[in-house]
């Protein structure tokens with residue numbers, strides 16, 4: 557099982573690998589650039605080779621980068637779209653330069669113009685900025701909670717984006733257990749998970765789904781609110797999280813915690829707790 561948490565690569569990729577390993581993790585997430593959308597750190601070739609050595613030695617599996625929240629591909633201003641186009645292309649190149657497997661993206665907010673208009677703008681940018689042929693990196697569209705004017709709050713919308721972009725091999729989907737619970741998928745019941753799998757199979761297809769953000773939720777089922785909670789302490793609870801950890805397909809995805817902590821060292825206890833719930837782990 558690939559289990560980890562959202563860390564940082566600001567001190568370097570090899571350091572992030574060591575930190576992950578120290579926390580009991582074998583995967584991790586990181587912001588591809590400053591989370592508020594600013595500058596990107598250049599990753600020199602020496603760092604890439606040290607990273608490859610460290611991840612092999614420590615057994616780090618597929619990593620899941622995250623693009624900054626401030627990038628809005630569905631925005632209606634030209635300056636916002638130009639910035640998003642630049643960041644998608646630039647972050648993809650940089651993540652690919654160190655063979656980072658995945659980078660996650662919130663499709664964006666249509667700002668009241670409607671889902672169709674938002675999807676059209678997202679597709680236009682992805683067509684420009686994303687390589688069409690297969691690469692070592694895949695951009696993952698995240699399943700959103702559906703608050704405000706968020707694009708991507710249903711599998712149908714994500715499937716529409718992928719299809720209209722021409723379904724390149726460089727485009728996939730990242731699940732988020734908190735956001736999906738907020739959409740109405742009940743992880744605490746077998747029927748809730750069955751409905752999730754059926755909806756995935758009938759829209760984007762399981763092959764496109766490559767990672768999952770493993771978060772509990774502060775709000776009830778179907779709330780359309782995006783507030784993460786620590787594992788076992790929210791509305792999914794131990795039962796909901798354990799259903800994911802034990803699921804024959806969901807548990808094969810890299811599972812990355814984005815739960816609230818004041819210090820990333822706190823993830824050691826939360827990862828240990830999740831592992832302790834599994835029989836004979």
Ligand SMILES: [Zn+2]
Nearest residue numbers: 622660662698
């Ligand atoms: Zn996210």
